[in-house]
Amino acid sequence: QQQVRQSPQSLTVWEGETAILNCSYEDSTFNYFPWYQQFPGEGPALLISIRSVSDKKEDGRFTIFFNKREKKxxxxxxxxxxxxxxxxxxxxxxxxxxxxxIFGSGTQLTVMP
Amino acid sequence: EAAVTQSPRNKVTVTGGNVTLSCRQTNSHNYMYWYRQDTGHGLRLIHYSYGAGNLQIGDVPDGYKATRTTQEDFFLLLELASPSQTSLYFCASSDGASQNTLYFGAGTRLSVL
Structure with a gap:
């Protein structure tokens, strides 16, 4: 079973727009949520992470919003x-x-110039 | 910066063949991992190790063996390769088990014909 679900599977936005990538989970004991970024031909690399005691984590243009009650x-x-x-x-x-x-299945993001 | 090197980068073998994937990390990390990446499944843990001579089973270990010969070197062995093992394999390392960043190699693409 997939304990971590991501949507959408793929997303295309225009340069300058805000891209929103979604994630949900099932296990209420999960308390640490990293996001990894992977470019073609490379391995994933940690981008940003959040712990369940926080509801928001910001790093430059990247922000995680966390809703513990909804597990999203x-x-x-x-x-x-x-x-x-x-x-x-x-x-x-x-x-x-x-x-x-536990990794989700990933969201492929394309940003069009 | 963490450095994890995988070899070969690409490998083609036939069903029933014998394959060894190699991984070396130069960061004195205790933990090393083997993952496979497949479309729709994300990254799934095959085996991991917390030191030379140690081996732990991950979530999808069937058909795979692994060996950690030194702190730096971790090998993944497919002794009777099957087409279902066609995948992109990643090695990773971290300096601790709990909530520590994973540093990934660039991956090995394996095709089993």
Missing amino acids: LSLHITDSQPGDSATYFCAARASSGSWQL
Whole structure:
């Protein structure tokens, strides 16, 4: 079963627009949520992360919004640039028991110039 | 900066063939991981290790063996390769198990004909 779900599978926005990538999870013990960014031909790299005690985390043009009650989070990319075109993975980790990261299936973002 | 090197970058083999994927990290990280990436599934953990001689089973271990010979080197072995193992394989390392950043290599694309 997929414990971490991402939508949409693919997203196209114009340069300068805000891209919104969605993620939801099932396990209420998850308390750490990193987002990884992957460019073609490369491995994923940590972009930004949030812990469940916070409802927002901002890093430049990238912001995570977290809703613990609904078990949902989203990554907002403001003023999207063609260089942001990549696949974005949402992941989650529990506070106890299995510490393994569970990855979603990814959202492929294309930013058109 | 974390450096994780995988070899080969591409590999083609036949069904029933024997394949070894190699990974070396030069950051003195304790933990190393093997993931496979498939469309619609994201990244799935095959095996991981927390030190030389140690091996732990991940979420999709069937058909795979792994060996950690040194702190730096982690190998993934497919002794009887099957077409279902055609995938993009990533090695990663981290300096701790709990909520530490994963540093990924560039990946090995494996095709089993």
